[in-house]
Every structure is written in C-alpha cells, then in structure tokens.
Amino acid sequence: EADIYQTPRYLVIGTGKKITLECSQTMGHDKMYWYQQDPGMELHLIHYSYGVNSTEKGDLSSESTVSRIRTEHFPLTLESARPSHTSQYLCASSEWTVGASGNTIYFGEGSWLTVV
Amino acid sequence: TQLLEQSPQFLSIQEGENLTVYCNSSSVFSSLQWYRQEPGEGPVLLVTVVTGGEVKKLKRLTFQFGDARKDSSLHITAAQPGDTGLYLCAGAPSGGSNYKLTFGKGTLLTVNP
Numbered sequence: 156e157a158d159i160y161q162t163p164r165y166l167v168i169g170t171g172k173k174i175t176l177e178c179s180q181t182m183g184h185d186k187m188y189w190y191q192q193d194p195g196m197e198l199h200l201i202h203y204s205y206g207v208n209s210t211e212k213g214d215l216s217s218e219s220t221v222s223r224i225r226t227e228h229f230p231l232t233l234e235s236a237r238p239s240h241t242s243q244y245l246c247a248s249s250e251w252t253v254g255a256s257g258n259t260i261y262f263g264e265g266s267w268l269t270v271v
Numbered sequence: 272t273q274l275l276e277q278s279p280q281f282l283s284i285q286e287g288e289n290l291t292v293y294c295n296s297s298s299v300f301s302s303l304q305w306y307r308q309e310p311g312e313g314p315v316l317l318v319t320v321v322t323g324g325e326v327k328k329l330k331r332l333t334f335q336f337g338d339a340r341k342d343s344s345l346h347i348t349a350a351q352p353g354d355t356g357l358y359l360c361a362g363a364p365s366g367g368s369n370y371k372l373t374f375g376k377g378t379l380l381t382v383n384p
Binding site: 199259260261263265 | 304313359
C-alpha cells in the first residue's frame with residue numbers, strides 16, 4: 156500500500172489567492188513528481204525532483220512552483236490562483252527512475268482544486 | 272513528443288464478458304506501464320512490461336507488449352464489477368530522460384452486474 160499523502164483533497168478558492176498543495180511520502184523515495192490531470196484527459200508532468208534541493212519543470216508549462224527541502228516533502232505552490240488553474244493535481248514518488256524494470260510509481264489520492 | 276493513443280475511450284460491458292483495450296504509439300518505449308484509476312483516487316500501478324513481445328498475467332488480466340515496443344494490450348477475462356475504472360497506459364521514453372512518463376487518456380471501463 157502506498158504511503159503517500161496529499162492535502163487538501165478538495166479546495167475551492169477565489170482568484171488571486173495563494174495556495175500550497177502538500178505532498179508527503181514515508182517510503183524514503185528520492186524521486187517525486189507532480190502531475191496535472193483534467194477530467195477525461197491524460198496526466199501531464201508539471202514538476203519532478205531527483206532528491207533534496209533538486210527540482211525540474213516537466214513537459215506541461217505550469218505557473219506553479221515546487222520545493223524539496225526534505226526527502227519526504229514536496230509541496231506545490233500557486234502564488235496567485237486563476238480559474239485556468241482548476242484541475243486535479245496528483246503527487247507521486249518512486250524509488251528508481253520511471254520505466255526501470257521492477258520500479259513502482261506510487262500516486263497520492265490527488266488534490267482537486269477549483270478556482271472561482 | 273511521444274503520444275499514446277488508447278482505445279476504446281469508453282467501454283461498458285456485462286459481468287462475465289471478456290474485453291481487450293489497446294494502447295498504441297508510433298514511438299518506441301523502453302517500457303510500458305498499465306494503471307487503474309478509480310474515481311477520486313490516484314492511479315495504481317498494475318504491471319510494467321519491458322521486453323518486446325512480453326506477456327504478463329495478473330489473475331484475470333493479461334498484458335502484452337508489442338514486438339516493436341510501440342504498443343500494448345490489456346485483456347480481461349470474465350470481467351467483474353470490481354474491474355470498473357479508468358485504465359491508463361504510460362510509456363517510458365527510449366533514451367533521454369527517464370523521469371518523463373507519457374500517459375494515454377485512458378479507457379473508462381464500466382462492468383455492469
């Protein structure tokens with residue numbers, strides 16, 4: 156069973172507000188990821204991290220930022236939320252690089268963000 | 272950009288029926304993964320296939336990786352209502368960064384009792 160947790164699960168906020176989506180894992184994984192998924196659409200990688208103090212942008216451009224100060228914690232922040240940021244945000248972690256034989260990527264339950 | 276096309280997009284069947292869903296690309300992948308995602312939850316990894324032509328079985332689920340490592344299929348035998356969910360395939364790029372999985376849009380399966 157995955158030990159990766161996201162909070163909040165659901166959030167409705169007004170335009171212009173700053174929000175932080177929390178993600179924590181207790182598996183000691185170095186690799187962590189943030190994906191964005193709109194209903195009926197594929198997952199898009201927006202941020203990833205190789206380890207502490209390492210962050211990179213993913214394929215889909217995002218106005219969000221991330222930090223990795225501790226191995227277990229990978230928060231995502233939107234400084235000024237807009238309606239276009241409405242989506243589901245999924246955090247994930249893995250022990251090894253994606254696609255490596257035997258590697259498993261564990262996803263959190265997701266954070267549903269609605270900006271009004 | 273590597274794209275994964277999944278078909279069908281929606282599938283509704285009766286309990287006990289067999290089904291196959293497909294994941295196709297014009298690109299070669301070093302490996303391919305299948306996930307199942309239930310409403311309001313994150314995806315859960317079902318299997319990783321690595322070798323061209325590889326077949327893996329997980330109880331009533333059979334996964335196959337194409338010989339050229341460009342496509343994959345998932346076959347479910349005697350489907351049950353508990354199989355209901357969104358089935359996603361995801362490919363790891365052949366060469367280049369191993370951090371960027373490409374996901375398909377998924378097949379939404381509904382198994383009616």
